[in-house]
Amino acid sequence: MPPTGEVTALMRIPFPLARLTALAPIFLALGACKMEVLKPSGYIAERQKDLLLASTGLMMLIIIPVMVLIVWFSWRYRASNRQATYAPDWDHSTKFELVIWAAPLLIIICLGALTWVGTHLLDPFRPLDRLSASEPAPDQKPLQVEVVALDWKWLFIYPEQGVATVNDLAVPVNREIEFTLTSSTVMNAFYIPAMAGMIYAMPAMETKLHGVFNETGDYQGLASHYSGHGFSGMRFKTHALDEAAFDAWLDETRAAGGTLDRAKYLELEKPSENVKPMSFAQVDPELFDRAVNMCVEQGKMCMAEMAALDKQGGTGLAGTMNTGALTRDASIRRGSGIAVLGSAPFQVNSFCTPEDSEKMFAEMRSTQPVTRNDPAPMRGLALPRPDNRLGIIDMPRIIQDARRDNAVEPKL
Structure with a gap:
């Protein structure tokens, strides 16, 4: 039992304040969290972040007045206020309808234009046009990370340096990074x-992400899409270095040694947390x-x-028995049960x-030189400016053909 004086002091604390006091450790713990989204590097x-803040600000133009008016109406037309106007038969006001429809419509138009242009300019597949606000992207090849x-x-x-890491990423600052991503089993999200x-x-697919760090430091990377039992531990440190x-x-x-070959990859692919x-x-x-x-397995x-064989018409009878026992199956390893095609998983032999x-992989890796787009003025898909209002069209040739065929000026 606490002393009588302490009990008396606790009883004097207002109930709402006591609740806040009990939540103080949680607030202190949250205070240690980094606001990386709103303080990027x-x-x-x-x-x-600018797009997020601008969109939020536009939405606040409606949300804040509505919240203020809710409080004001509740206070103005409370039961004890006999001075407020009472008009039970009022049902329409043209000015009021114009305000409540026009203002949100204008904000939606602005928000839609801002979001459409901004998201296309920030397309993750699009090579960077700038490394920072003051530095345009040089003609240097991006660092490739698979x-x-x-x-x-x-x-x-x-691939260019010939090394690999697990749950540890290091990249240089002020250099464009081109990530090429895939998945071994289920769809995941890299963030x-x-x-x-x-x-x-995503499995059996490639996605791209272009990014850059402007400040050195260690940053958190994570899987932001639930992918199974070990999802919560699917995190990694990103080291931005000079x-x-x-x-x-x-x-x-390189000095640490180790070789990542196909056999080691299949071993690494096994579920682990x-x-x-x-x-x-x-x-x-x-x-x-x-x-x-999806052909890491031998054979x-x-x-x-x-796809190339199908394009040539298939393999005919030679392909009907071209199967072998699958030495491992990722779905069964994840606990997904028996494969759909039968109890004994099989593979199509190469x-x-x-x-x-x-030769096939060399042709797949052949890439075109990086072409960077001029970001000013901002254009939705970063496409070249059209030559005329109808797009890139050879108008003199069209007019000449129309005159020759119809002997009249075409109406545009």
């Missing part, structure tokens, strides 16, 4: 709030392409190979030789 995230969402960890492959927006990673520190990180990663960061000094150059084409036909596969 990259130019793309900064532009997304990302695979596994159960339940993130695999990062640096580094301080750098850029969220992008989905060029010298990034080169030192590469040297340290709260995986500690790890690194690999060597990576199979075809690994990411095989992960996208399994790649989707690109199957027709390609190793040389054919190497």
Whole structure:
């Protein structure tokens, strides 16, 4: 039993204040959270923050007056106020209707235009036009990072540097980063709030994300889409380093050793939770392409190979028995039960030789030079400005043909 004086002091605390006092530890814990979305460290995230704040401000133009009027009406027309006008037969006011319909309509138009233009200029597939507010993007090739969402960890492959990491990402500041993403099993979402927006990673597909860091530091990356039992631990640290520190990180990663080949990938693909960061000094150059084409297993036909064979008319009788036992099945590993096609999972065997596969993946990796768009003036899809009001059309030729055919001036 507490002393009588303490009980008396507690009884004097108002009930609402006592509730707030009990919630104080929660508020203190929340105070340690970083507002990375509203305090970004990259130019793309900064532009997304501006879009978010501008959209919220436009919506507040309606929400705040409505909330104020609710309080004012409640006070003005309370039962005890006999001075308020009482008009039970009032049902229409043209001016009032004009205000309550015109104001939201104008805000919706502005909000729609702002969002449409902003989101297209911030298209994650679109190469960056600027590295910062004052620095245009140079003609330097972006740093390539291939990302695979596994159960339940993130695999990062640096194809140009020949290294790979798990649940640990390092990138240089003030350099464009081009992420190419896929997933091994289910759809997931890749998100580094301080750098850029969220992008989905989907099995048998590639998505792109362009971003940049302008400040050095360690930032949180996470999976923002529920993907199963180990989802809560699917987080990673992102290290934004200067060029010298990034080169030192590469040297340290290479010195640590380890090889990520197809067998190691299949072992890494097994579901596991709260995986500690790890690194690999060597990576199979075809690994990411095989992960996208769902043919990491030895002897399994790649989707690109199957599409090419189908384009040629198929394999005929040679393909009817071209199957083998599947050595592993990701769905069964995740606890999804027996495969739809039967109790014994099978795979379609490849027709390609190793040389054919190497040529196929080389053709898939052939990319065009990065073309950057002029961001000013802002245009919805960042397309070139049309030559005339009808788009890029050869108007002199049309007029000449019309005169020749009809001997009249075409009406536009």
